[in-house]
Amino acid sequence: MTTLNYEFFYTWVESNLNIQLDAYKEKQLRRRIQTIMRQAGAESLEEYSTLIHSSESIKKQFLDYITINVTEFFRNKDLFDNFEHLLTTDLSKKFDSISIWSAACSIGAEPYSLAMIMDRHDLPLKQNILATDIDNTILARAKTGIFKDNELKNVSIFDKASYFKEVDRTFVLDEKIKSKVDFKKHDLILESYPKKLHVIVCRNVTIYFKNEIKEEIYKRMGQSLVKGGLLFTGATETIYQPDQYGLKKVASFIYEKIE
Ligand SMILES: C[S@@+](CC[C@H](N)C(=O)[O-])C[C@H]1O[C@@H](n2cnc3c(N)ncnc32)[C@H](O)[C@@H]1O
Known part of the structure; x- marks a missing residue:
């Protein structure tokens, strides 16, 4: 497949699905x-775009595959522990209440981890944690x-007992934690960002972007962020x-x- 084919495909995706590939x-x-095109049985990008256009399930499969949703609670536990320490000491001393944005939050394990930290330490949120994703x-x-068991592997026994109920081999999050998070669709490339935040957690998404987009x-x-606010990135996102x-x-x- 030539570069030209891809360029046409990207333009088609942007105007039809509003994603800037x-x-x-x-x-x-x-x-x-x-990979995903072959799974759908298409031989060319042109054929694949026709399939995406005509089938909701192929469209959904394409979007799900392209956006890569892998996540878990307290991902990279050691880094999360450092972040929790800064949040509960340094940051909570500087600000009376804290506003948090979890950007590219996937299935919510990340903003819910933050909500558990806030609850455990009885820290006041300025407003509900804003959790956004493109998908x-x-x-x-x-x-x-x-959630599934494997998504909870870094959750402590204490948090598991306090905040989850096991139902048919799944883990159902307590309403108290759920109610601290507001989910909203948001594209990090195409949309404007919320302001006056004390915390932004944006992990394991910029690795997929070109340098100029990341910057x-x-x-x-x-x-x-307000002065003194914190940005927490993923374990490879220096x-x-x-x-x-x-x-x-x-x-x-x-x-x-x-500054
Ligand atoms: C690998 S997950 C990371 C989830 C979580 N932050 C973590 O570290 O565990 C990447 C997420 O980025 C989202 N994503 C991809 N492109 C995006 C964009 N342009 N704007 C917002 N979210 C995007 C995907 O839908 C996916 O849920």
Whole structure:
């Protein structure tokens, strides 16, 4: 398949599905498109776009596969522990109440982990945790608050007992935690960002984006944080030269807004 085919396909996807595929890393993306296209039985991108257009299930399968939803509660537990420490000591001393955005939240394990931390330490939220993702299907799943055992492997025995009920080999999250999170569809590339935030957690999504897109995202996140606020990134998402976004590194993958 030629580059031209992909360009046409990306343009078609942007105007029909409102996703900007040329923001994603090229090689990785093409590999994923080839795999999912073959699974759908299409031989060319043109044929595949016709299939996506005519079948809701193929469209859903394409969107689900492209957006990569892997997640779990307290992902990279050691990093989450550091973040919890900063949140409960440094940040809660600086601010009376805290506003949090969990961007690219997938099925909700991340914002619900944050809600559990806030609850455990009895910290006041300024408003409900805002949890956003580009993918409507996973947001619908996030709202159910029902999780699988393997998604809870980093949840402590204490939190499991306090915040979940086991029902037919699934884990149902307590209403008290669920009610602290508001889910909303949001595209990190195409839409504006909320402002005056104390915490942004944005993990394991910028790895899929090209450098210039990643830089723009961190610049906008820097602008969305109040001075003293924290940005928590994924375990491979180092921000080089954080000062260009008004940020400074305060722990591994945790950055503070400094100006
Ligand atoms: C690998 S998951 C990360 C989930 C969670 N943050 C974590 O670290 O466990 C990546 C998420 O990014 C979302 N995503 C991909 N492109 C996006 C975009 N342009 N805007 C917002 N979310 C996006 C996907 O739908 C997916 O849920």
